[in-house]
Each structure stands twice: as C-alpha cells, then as structure tokens.
Amino acid sequence: MDLSTLVTLTTGVTLLTCVLAVVGVHTYASGRAQRAALVERLSSAGQIPDTGRRRRFRNLDRRLRRTGFGRKLELRLLATGLDVTPGEFVAYMLAVIAALWLIGQAVLAPFFGPIAGLAGVWAALLFLNWQRQKRIERFINQLPELARILANATQAGLALRTAIGMAAEELEAPAGQELGKVSDQLAIGHSMEDALGELADRLPSRELVVLVTTLVLSNRAGGQVVGALRNLTETLEERKETRREIRTQLSQVTMTSYAVPALGVGALFLMNGVRGGTLDRLTGSALGQVCVLVAFALYAVGFVLIRRMSRIDV
Template structure:
C-alpha cells in the first residue's frame, strides 16, 4: 500500500466519521424536539408533574412491574391517583412493616412483632382501597356535570372525541385527569371502546358503567346521544343525593367498625401498662399465643361483618 493510497483511505474514513457524527447530532436533536413536544402536550393535559418528579428505586420498580403483583399494584396505584411508583410504594410498605414489627416487639412482647408487621401490610392495602374509594366518590360526584358538558358539546355538533377533550379541560381532578388520559389514548389511535373500558376498570362504579355504556352504544350506533345524556344527567343527580343520604346514615356504623379493633389493640397496651411484662409472660406459653391469635381473629371477623352488614349498594 503506497503512501497516497493510505492518505486517501484515511481521508475517506475521516469524512465518513464526520457524516455519521452529523447524522447522530441530527437524530439527537430530533429526538430531543419530539420529547419536548411530548412534554408540552402532557403539560397541557395536566400530567407534567408525573414526568418532572425524580423517581426513586428505578431498578426495583422495573423488576416489580414484570411480576403479577407489580402489575396489580400499578393498576391499583393508577386508580388512587397517587404520584407514586410501585417500587416506591413497595419500599415504603416494607419500611412501615419493619418499623411496626420493631415497635410491637419492643413495647408489647416479641410475639407481637410479626402480628404488628401483618397489621402494617393490612393497613397499606386498606390505605390504597381508601384512596381509591375516595377518588371514585369524587369522580361520581362530577359525573352529572360531565354528562351535562358532553350533552351540550354534542348538541352543538361536536364529535364525541372532541366533547371528551373539552370535558377534560373544563373539569377539575379527578374527572379532568381521567378524561385527559382517555383523550390522549384516543389521540394515539386507541379505539373509543377500549379507552372508555379502561376508564371503567380504573374507577369501577355503577354510575360510570352506565355513562360508558351510553357513550359506547351511541358511538357505535349513532343514536340520539344528546337526549340520552340529558336523561342520564337527571338520573345521576338523583343518585348523587341518594348516595349522600345513605353515607350520612351509615357514618356511625362505619366508625363502630374501626372502633372495635382499636379497643382490642388498646386493651393490650392497657394490660401491659398495668403490669409490666404481663404480655410477654402470657405469650411464652402455647396456650397464651393461641388465645392472642384467636382474639385477633375474632376482632377481624367482627370488623369484616360490621362492614359487610353496613354495605348498601345504591
């Protein structure tokens, strides 16, 4: 290989490297512009906070999402509206369980450590259920206004997709956030049936199922969606008042369901306070441990029975 050939080869490789560098910079700039456009779009939909917050435990979160438990936890967190990833919630729950374990073991007796840990898991699950139910209740309270806005929009000649986007802009959370998700799904090509069905799965309620069914049937068959939505608005207003009355009547019963197990746990601290070390001596024998387990089981059964008997489906 002569010197001239070597110079030409070196020059060609250098030019090729420069071309590839220019293409790489162009691809990077294009991707950055697309990401900025996506951020601005999500910002308009009210979701920029989710993108901007720094996520913790990313590795654990990725591994957890691959499991069945992680997928169920992710769906439950999405229904609660909490800005928490499954990994963050799992780490927080483990920390709470460990703390309750140590507290129960130190303040009562070593036998109560695992029981306190199980109570921590139960409390975490109940917290998610409570957050989800609160979000569902707030969403149900906004359904009459949602139906009214969509009826006015469709009466003005707007398409159903446009009416959903308009309702997402005018309504506050949680209805505005949930409808923004539906509007974003429709914008990327997901069908109306799938997007509204996913909304009904996230926030299950009879009122929302009726609204989703009305919209889906009207979208498929092209029926009188305006009159259907106006009739549905009146029905939702009546159900809203009925649910408020039922909830007021059952508030005392619900408080009783939580007071019963609280009295049982309080009696343990009272017993240990009257005579220090009484619980530790009691739980050293198998008979005492069995009595404690049976007592906790009876309190749990009482809590569940009171909640079931006070549940009225409206």
C-alpha cells in the first residue's frame, strides 16, 4: 500500500468518524428533547407529581432500577411513602455504613468497624420496615372511613370508579394518595381487580384484603355493594379498637426487645470507658473475636424471639 492510498484511507475513516459523531450528538440531543417534552406533558396531566426537589444520584438510580434488587427496593420505598429514589436511598445508606464503620474503629476497636457497618445495613432495612408498617397502620385506621365514603357514594347511585375518585379527594394521606393511584390506573384502562390488587400488594394487611375482595366481587358479580360495605365498616371499626388495645398492652414488650441489644452495645462502651484499650485486647485474639461474635448473635436472637413472641395477629 503506497502513501497516497494510506492518506486517502485515513482521510475517509476520519470523515466517517466525524459524521458518526455528529449523528450521535444529534440523536442524543433529540432524545433529551423528546424526554423533556414527555415529562412536561405527563406533569401537566398529573401523571408525574412535581415535588419541586432535584433528584440526586440519577446514574446510580438508573442502574439500580434495571436490577431485581432495585425494583424490589423501589416497591418497598413506594410502600413507605418516602420521597426518596432507590439511588438516593442506597447512596445515603452507604454513607451511613461508612460513617459507622469509621466510628466503630475509632471509638471501640478496629474489629468492630465491619460489625458497625453491618449494623448500619440492618438499621436501614429496619427503618424501611418501620416506615412501611407505620404507613400501613395509618391506612388501616382510615379503612372504616373509606368504606363509609364508598358506601354512601354507591348508595347515592355513583359508580364504584367514581366513588374511589371521590374518596381519594376527601381522605388524607396515605389513603388519599393510594386511592389517587388507583383512580389514575382506572382512568388509563386498568381493570378494577388489577388496580386494587396492586394496592393490596403495596400495603399488605388483612383488613385491606377483605375490603379489596369485597369491592372486586361486588364489581364483578354486580351484588349489593352498599350492604356489604356497611357491614364491613362496622367490622373494621371493631378490629381497629382491638388492634389499638393489643398495641397498648404490648408496648412494654416492644420496648424490651429494643432495650436488649442496646444494653449489649452500652456494655461495650462501658468496658472501654472504664479501662481504655480493653476491647483492643479482647479482640486481639481469635478466641476473643469469636466470643464477641457469639455475644452479638445471641443478642440478635433475643431481639427476634421477643418480637416474634409479642406478635399477635388479629
């Protein structure tokens, strides 16, 4: 291959590369413009709520949503009602884990750094579960009022879809938000069974399952939905009072379950505070490390057993 042919080939490849680069930039710019137009159109139609907050860690969030873990985490975050994306939650959790790791190493001993990091993961998951359970409890407390509104609306001759939309406007969060999602799904063509089934999956509880089953069967068979909702309202009111009494009686047991691991952690700080370097010497040998791990495992088993024994399903 002579020099002129090589120059011609190089020039052609360079021009082709420039053309492809221009086409790529144009495609990327048009894609961003289409995405912005779609977001603006959906926001104006009320499909996407405008929280007024700039989302962080978008790249991490985009990658997480493609994984099974990210999709499960997204569903759990939706159930909690927190205005946090999966990427933001994972980033914050990693920051907390790093901080606890460094604190455990600096305050106690280097051996306790990884343990403190694992405790951060456990605390993050426990926080999500606590938020989810709290939102479910609030939703359950609103179920009698929800059933009453649906009964009054259907008795007045309104369709069940219209009654759900009316309840979404009248009720406060979380019932109003969740029913708003159901109403939006019904408006875009989802069936009543699918929309209410997703609601029961987001906020699982026996009371909500009974209400969803009643609504679905009444809508499918065309039965007397008013009478069923009236009876369900009375039943939900009784269950609400029963759950409140049980929660009050078990409040001391619940505090005990959290006090047990807190005593173990407090004992570590006490030992290290009375005589500095005690934990360094304790975890300096394999036997001491095994003893510490066994102690933490026993505290964790005690916490789980107390929580299980104090759980009463109504």
